[in-house]
Amino acid sequence: MCGVGLREIKKQQTRTAIADAALPLFLEYGFDRVTVAEVARHAGVSTNTVFNYFPVKEDLFFDRGADAEEHLAAVVRDRAPGACPVEAVCEDLLSGLRENHPMLGLQPGATAFWQVILDSPALLAREREIGERAEAALTAALTGHPPHTADAPGHCAPPPPALLAGAVAGMHRAALRELRQRIMAGEAPEEARDAVISAVVQGFDLICRGLHPTAEPR
Numbered sequence: 001m002c003g004v005g006l007r008e009i010k011k012q013q014t015r016t017a018i019a020d021a022a023l024p025l026f027l028e029y030g031f032d033r034v035t036v037a038e039v040a041r042h043a044g045v046s047t048n049t050v051f052n053y054f055p056v057k058e059d060l061f062f063d064r065g066a067d068a069e070e071h072l073a074a075v076v077r078d079r080a081p082g083a084c085p086v087e088a089v090c091e092d093l094l095s096g097l098r099e100n101h102p103m104l105g106l107q108p109g110a111t112a113f114w115q116v117i118l119d120s121p122a123l124l125a126r127e128r129e130i131g132e133r134a135e136a137a138l139t140a141a142l143t144g145h146p147p148h149t150a151d152a153p154g155h156c157a158p159p160p161p162a163l164l165a166g167a168v169a170g171m172h173r174a175a176l177r178e179l180r181q182r183i184m185a186g187e188a189p190e191e192a193r194d195a196v197i198s199a200v201v202q203g204f205d206l207i208c209r210g211l212h213p214t215a216e217p218r
Contacts, residue, residue: 015053018043019063026061027112031120058126069133073141085147089168090204097193105180106189114180131173139165147211158211171203
């Protein structure tokens with residue numbers, strides 16, 4: 001068991017080292033101008049090794065894409081018993097914004113990262129794919145862990161999981177897109193964050209009140 005654990009640690013270290021070697025190259029030269037062979041040379045591994053860890057070049061840039069695809073679904077699955085899934089996703093997003101979570105782009109250097117995406121059709125397509133997979137995973141999570149509305153006065157049946165997932169994931173993506181656009185337009189990250197926090201509260205409240213008509217707004 002110990003040997004298996006050490007092998008997994010070594011594999012994760014290699015994966016991280018490859019991704020860490022790739023990002024500075026992409027930031028300096030742009031995604032489309034950097035080859036996988038150049039990444040391999042900077043990481044000190046073979047090109048085949050890179051492809052063993054990252055089947056497609058886009059995954060070198062979005063090396064945490066799998067985590068992003070599963071995040072919203074995990075929030076819904078792991079929420080407290082009886083808690084509203086929309087509320088759980090909203091609270092998770094608000095927490096990330098307030099704590100300046102690095103995945104949200106509130107750290108220095110985020111604009112350079114975003115610019116690489118905007119300059120590459122391949123990365124824009126991969127970003128959309130990550131969002132679609134995240135929505136599909138959220139649909140599956142809501143199917144197995146639906147919102148509880150039957151005991152609420154004036155309740156109505158919740159919408160199909162795919163429709164609710166589309167509304168929630170769409171609101172989540174729109175909030176992050178608004179944050180990106182504000183910061184890239186020159187707005188201070190703190191001001192952009194505060195404006196998006198207010199919009200997130202309003203937007204998710206609209207969805208929550210559709211599920212729970214008698215609920216008080218935040």
